[in-house]
Amino acid sequence: MxxxxxxxxxxxxxxxxxxxxxxxxxxxxxxIMGRNGGFSFLIVYLLFIVILGLPVMMLEMSxxxxxxxxxxxSYKKINKKAGIVGFLGVFAAFVILSYYxxxxxxxxxYLFSYVTTANAPADFAAFSASNETVLWHFLFMASAVIxxxxxxxxxxKASKFMMPALFILMIIIIVRTxxxxxxxxxxxxxxxxxxxxxxxxxxxxxxxxxxxYSLSLCMGITIxxxxxxxxxxxxxxxxxxxxxxxxxxxxxAGIAIFPAVFSFGLDxxxxxxxxxxxxxxxxxxxxGGFIFAIAFFILVFFAAVTSGIALLEVSVSxxxxxxxxxxxxxxxxxxxxxxxxxxxxxxATGALSGFNIAGYNFFDLMSVFTDNILLPLSGLxxxxxxxxxxxxxILANEMTLGAKKFKLAKxxxxxxxxxxxxxxLVVTVSGFVNIxxxxxxx
Ligand code: TRP
Numbered sequence: 001m002x003x004x005x006x007x008x009x010x011x012x013x014x015x016x017x018x019x020x021x022x023x024x025x026x027x028x029x030x031x032i033m034g035r036n037g038g039f040s041f042l043i044v045y046l047l048f049i050v051i052l053g054l055p056v057m058m059l060e061m062s063x064x065x066x067x068x069x070x071x072x073x074s075y076k077k078i079n080k081k082a083g084i085v086g087f088l089g090v091f092a093a094f095v096i097l098s099y100y101x102x103x104x105x106x107x108x109x110y111l112f113s114y115v116t117t118a119n120a121p122a123d124f125a126a127f128s129a130s131n132e133t134v135l136w137h138f139l140f141m142a143s144a145v146i147x148x149x150x151x152x153x154x155x156x157k158a159s160k161f162m163m164p165a166l167f168i169l170m171i172i173i174i175v176r177t178x179x180x181x182x183x184x185x186x187x188x189x190x191x192x193x194x195x196x197x198x199x200x201x202x203x204x205x206x207x208x209x210x211x212x213y214s215l216s217l218c219m220g221i222t223i224x225x226x227x228x229x230x231x232x233x234x235x236x237x238x239x240x241x242x243x244x245x246x247x248x249x250x251x252x253a254g255i256a257i258f259p260a261v262f263s264f265g266l267d268x269x270x271x272x273x274x275x276x277x278x279x280x281x282x283x284x285x286x287x288g289g290f291i292f293a294i295a296f297f298i299l300v301f302f303a304a305v306t307s308g309i310a311l312l313e314v315s316v317s318x319x320x321x322x323x324x325x326x327x328x329x330x331x332x333x334x335x336x337x338x339x340x341x342x343x344x345x346x347x348a349t350g351a352l353s354g355f356n357i358a359g360y361n362f363f364d365l366m367s368v369f370t371d372n373i374l375l376p377l378s379g380l381x382x383x384x385x386x387x388x389x390x391x392x393x394i395l396a397n398e399m400t401l402g403a404k405k406f407k408l409a410k411x412x413x414x415x416x417x418x419x420x421x422x423x424x425l426v427v428t429v430s431g432f433v434n435i436x437x438x439x440x441x442x
Pocket of ligand 1: 019020021022023024025093096213214215216217219221307308310311
C-alpha cells in the first residue's frame with residue numbers, strides 16, 4: 001500500500017468529516033441561524049446542502065482521485081489554464097487557516113480558563129483585543145502542525161478518535177440544555193415556522209456561503225483527500241455520509257445552544273460572540289456548569305483542530321509535490337508562515353485596531369477576501385472548466401468505479417453545468433454588494 005493512502009474507508013470518511021466539521025458548524029452556523037430567523041434559514045440551508053453542496057463535493061472528490069495529485073495538478077490535467085483554480089483554492093486554504101487558528105486559540109484559552117478557574121475569561125472583548133491571543137494562536141497552530149507531521153495516518157488516527165468523542169460530548173450537552181426550563185422555545189425557534197422579519201434575501205446568500213464554508217468546498221481539501229483514496233471506494237456514498245454528518249453536527253449545535261439561550265432570555269441575534277459571550281453566562285447559571293463548559297470547549301477544539309489539519313494539509317500537499325521537499329520541512333515551513341500571517345489577525349481589535357482598509361480590520365479583511373472573493377471565483381472557474389471546457393462525464397465515470405452504477409450521473413452533470421454556477425453567481429454578487437455597502441459606509 002502506498003504511504004499516502006487512507007488505511008480504511010472509515011478513517012477516510014471520518015477525516016473528511018473532520019475537515020468539514022469545524023468552527024463553521026459550532027460557532028458560525030448557530031449565530032447566523034440566530035440572526036436569520038431560525039427555521040426559515042434552516043430549511044434553505046438544508047436545501048442548498050443537497051442541490052449545491054453535495055454535487056460540488058462529489059466533483060472535487062472524484063477529480064482528486066482521478067488525478068491522484070494536489071489541486072493545482074488536478075486542474076491542470078483538465079486544461080493547462082485551469083491550474084489557477086486549484087491555486088486559488090490552495091491559497092484560500094492558506095489564508096483561511098491564518099485567522100481560523102486565531103479563533104482556535106480563543107477556544108484553547110476558554111478551555112484553559114475553565115479547567116484552571118472553573119470560569120470563562122472575565123471579558124471576551126478585552127481578551128480578544130489583548131496581545132495574549134498571539135500565544136494561543138501559536139498553541140493552536142502547534143497542535144495542528146504536530147498531527148500533520150504524522151502524515152495521512154496521523155490525520156486518520158486523530159479523526160477516528162476526535163470525531164466520535166465530539167459527538168458524544170455534544171449529546172451530553174444537549175441532554176442538559178433541553179431539560180432547562182422553557183427550553184422548548186429554543187426548539188420552536190429552530191423547528192417551527194414563525195412569521196419573522198429577520199429572514200431576508202441576504203439570508204439566502206448567507207445560507208449559500210455557509211454551505212460552501214461548512215463542507216469546505218472549493219479550497220482544495222476534498223481534492224487533496226480524494227487523491228489519497230483507493231479506486232474501489234464509493235464516492236457518492238462517502239460524500240453523502242460526510243454531508244449528513246456535517247449537517248447533523250450543525251443542527252445539533254443549534255439544539256445544544258438555542259434552548260439555553262431562550263431559557264435564560266438572552267439575545268439570539270447576538271452574532272459572532274454567541275459562544276464566547278453568551279454561552280459562558282449560561283454555563284455560570286446552571287448547576288455544574290463548568291463541567292459542561294469544559295466538555296463544550298473540548299468538543300469545539302476537536303472540531304477546530306481536525307479542520308485546521310485539513311487546511312494545513314492542502315498547502316503541504318501542494319508544496320511537497322511542487323518543490324519536491326520532504327513532508328516534515330513542508331509542514332514546519334507552512335505552519336510558520338501561517339502563524340506569522342495570523343499575528344495581525346490576532347491583534348486586529350487590539351494593538352492594530354487603528355489599521356483599517358475600507359472599514360475592515362485585518363481579521364475581517366482576511367475573511368472577506370477568502371469568503372467573498374477567492375471562494376466564489378474559484379467555484380465559478382471550477383464549473384466553467386469542468387462543465388464546459390472538459391467532459392464532466394469523465395468524472396461521472398470515475399464515480400461509477402466504486403459505486404457499480406451512478407444512477408444520478410445525468411442529473412449531476414446538469415447541476416454542475418447549469419445550477420451550481422448560477423447559485424455561485426448569486427453568492428458572488430451579494431458578497432460584492434455587502435462589500436460595497438461596507439466600503440461606502442466607511
Ligand atoms: N468547514 C470548516 C468548518 O466548518 C472550515 C473550512 C473552510 C475548512 N474551508 C476549509 C476546513 C478547508 C478544512 C479545509 O469549520
